[in-house]
Amino acid sequence: xxxxxxxxxxxxxxxxxxxxxxxxxxxxxxxxxxxxxxxxxxxxxxxxxxxxxxxxxxxxxxxxxxxxxxxxxxxxxxxxxxxxxxxxxxxxxxxxxxxxxxxxxxxxxxxxxxxxxxxxxxxxxxxxxxxxxxxxxxxxxxxxxxxxxxxxxxxxxxxxxxxxxxxxxxxxxxxxxxxxxxxxxxxxxxxxxxxxxxxxxxxxxxxxxxxxxxxxxxxxxxxxxxxxxxxxxxxxxxxxxxxxxxxxxxxxxxxxxxxxxxxxxxxxxxxxxxxxxxxxxxxxxxx
DNA sequence: ACATCCACCTGCTCGC
DNA sequence: TGCGAGCAGGTGGATG
Numbered sequence: 001x002x003x004x005x006x007x008x009x010x011x012x013x014x015x016x017x018x019x020x021x022x023x024x025x026x027x028x029x030x031x032x033x034x035x036x037x038x039x040x041x042x043x044x045x046x047x048x049x050x051x052x053x054x055x056x057x058x059x060x061x062x063x064x065x066x067x068x069x070x071x072x073x074x075x076x077x078x079x080x081x082x083x084x085x086x087x088x089x090x091x092x093x094x095x096x097x098x099x100x101x102x103x104x105x106x107x108x109x110x111x112x113x114x115x116x117x118x119x120x121x122x123x124x125x126x127x128x129x130x131x132x133x134x135x136x137x138x139x140x141x142x143x144x145x146x147x148x149x150x151x152x153x154x155x156x157x158x159x160x161x162x163x164x165x166x167x168x169x170x171x172x173x174x175x176x177x178x179x180x181x182x183x184x185x186x187x188x189x190x191x192x193x194x195x196x197x198x199x200x201x202x203x204x205x206x207x208x209x210x211x212x213x214x215x216x217x218x219x220x221x222x223x224x225x226x227x228x229x230x231x232x233x234x235x236x237x238x239x240x241x242x243x244x245x246x247x248x249x250x251x252x253x254x255x256x257x258x259x260x261x262x263x264x265x266x267x268x269x270x271x272x273x274x275x276x277x278x279x280x281x282x283x284x285x286x287x
Numbered sequence: 288a289c290a291t292c293c294a295c296c297t298g299c300t301c302g303c
Numbered sequence: 304t305g306c307g308a309g310c311a312g313g314t315g316g317a318t319g
Contacts, residue, residue, distance in 0.1 A: 002312035032296085061313075079313055080297080095297085115296045117313060138315095162290065171314080178312055228299095231312075248312095268291085271310085 002079060004142055004176030005219035005241065006231060007061045010083055013234025014056035017085035018065065018100075018109055022052045025101040028120070033097040033111070035076075035119035036135065044122055048073065048100075059132050060142040060175025064123075071124035072133040078117025083234050084110045114230065142176035143213050154205050157197050163286040164200070165193035165272065168212070177212060180225060180248045183273045185212040187247045190278050193267060194285030218244060247273040 026045040028034055037044055052068040065073040075083070084093075085107045098111040098120055111120060125134040130147035132139070141147040153174055157167050165186065168177050177185065186193055188211035191204060219225060223239030227249075232238050242249075246256055251264040255275040265272050267287065 006312075076314080077312095078296090079311070113296095114298075115311090115313095117296065160289085166290085169313095180312060225312075227312080230298095269293090 002061065002077060002231075003178035003181050003216075003225075004058075004060060004144075005181070005216050005222075006224035006226075006239065007058055007063060007077060007176075008220050009224040009233045009239060010077065011056050011058045011063055013085070014063070014065065014083060014109075017107060017234050018053050019056055020053065021102040021104060021106075022050065023048045023100055024103045025049060025099075027099045029097055030116065032116045033113075033119055035121045037121050044120075047071070047122055058142075059136055059145065060139055060171055061178070062136055062139060062175075064133050064136075069124075070126075071122060074121040074123055074133060074135065075111070076118050078113060078115060078119065080115040080230050081111065081113040081118030082230075082232060084112060084232075084236060085234050086110060139171050140173055140175045143174060143209060144176075144216075148174075150206070150209060153209070154202060157205065158200060160197040161286070162197055163193060164191060164195040164197055164208075165267065166287070167197045168208070174212075176216065179270055179272075180245070181212065181216055181219070183248045184215045184246060186279060187273075187275060188215055192279045192281050192285065193272050193274065194287055195282050196284065196286045199282075247275060249273065 026048045028041045028044065034041055034044055054066045054068055057064050061076065063075040067073060088108050093112050095112050095114045096110055097113045100109040123133045123135045128134060128137050130141060156173055160167050165182050167173055168182050185208060189207040191208060219241040222241035222244065223233060225241040226232060226238035227242055247262050250262045250273060253262050255262055255278060258277050260275055260277040262273055263276050
């Protein structure tokens with residue numbers, strides 16, 4: 001379940017269903033489930049058994065569970081990953097990638113991932129200065145973190161020579177934003193995706209940050225965006241923010257501000273939705 | 288260092 | 304009905 005609001009919905013579920021429990025057994029399936037953990041599935045399980053999960057944290061779209069020995073169980077949902085808390089006698093879903101049993105004998109935690117772009121890892125290399133596991137050092141803070149600095153973001157994005165949407169999708173500049181919320185934030189801020197980053201004015205960047213925070217906060221409050229059963233919370237529930245989307249997936253529908261038909265354009269092999277009137281194409285844009 | 292492209296997957300929908 | 308093409312919310316490694 002991909003972007004920040006959906007991952008946050010999962011994090012809240014992990015807090016509810018996994019934190020405070022001690023792992024009794026771990027099984028992983030498929031050779032793409034474990035990432036950057038060369039010791040292999042046997043060692044992965046051995047290192048986790050007996051460990052208590054202390055918290056559920058998130059930076060952008062990355063999740064991690066700090067363990068009582070100082071290591072971190074990392075997870076990324078990719079395009080289709082889910083965590084589900086289910087009764088042990090519930091039949092396995094197709095695409096089950098990992099199973100965590102707990103010493104209390106209660107609900108299992110299952111990691112399910114159809115497209116296998118997601119994965120799990122175990123990182124015991126400590127934390128960065130701003131409190132993320134070392135292996136996430138390349139990921140910028142997301143705009144809800146206290147470690148996020150608006151001033152540093154402004155300087156960093158202006159240093160780039162690229163288009164605005166490319167920049168906000170770059171997780172090393174700002175994390176958590178994906179294709180849906182990029183389009184939604186750009187619409188709210190009335191900015192075109194091809195605006196050249198080096199020409200952005202401070203008020204425009206401030207507007208964009210405010211819009212990104214607002215749209216993602218609204219989406220978190222709605223439990224995230226669920227177009228279909230692939231994207232659900234840990235308890236299996238769908239979010240309903242798709243009803244509040246203003247441009248994403250709304251090609252041909254009227255812009256709620258000005259009535260102009262929303263258009264869809266190809267952009268780096270994916271789609272961008274925008275209002276051609278509220279978000280005028282720049283004379284000299286960058287893609 | 289930075290910008291861009293492409294590979295990595297499965298499954299659904301659409302048009303022929 | 305069958306089949307191929309196109310599309311889907313992401314990341315990171317290779318290549319300029």
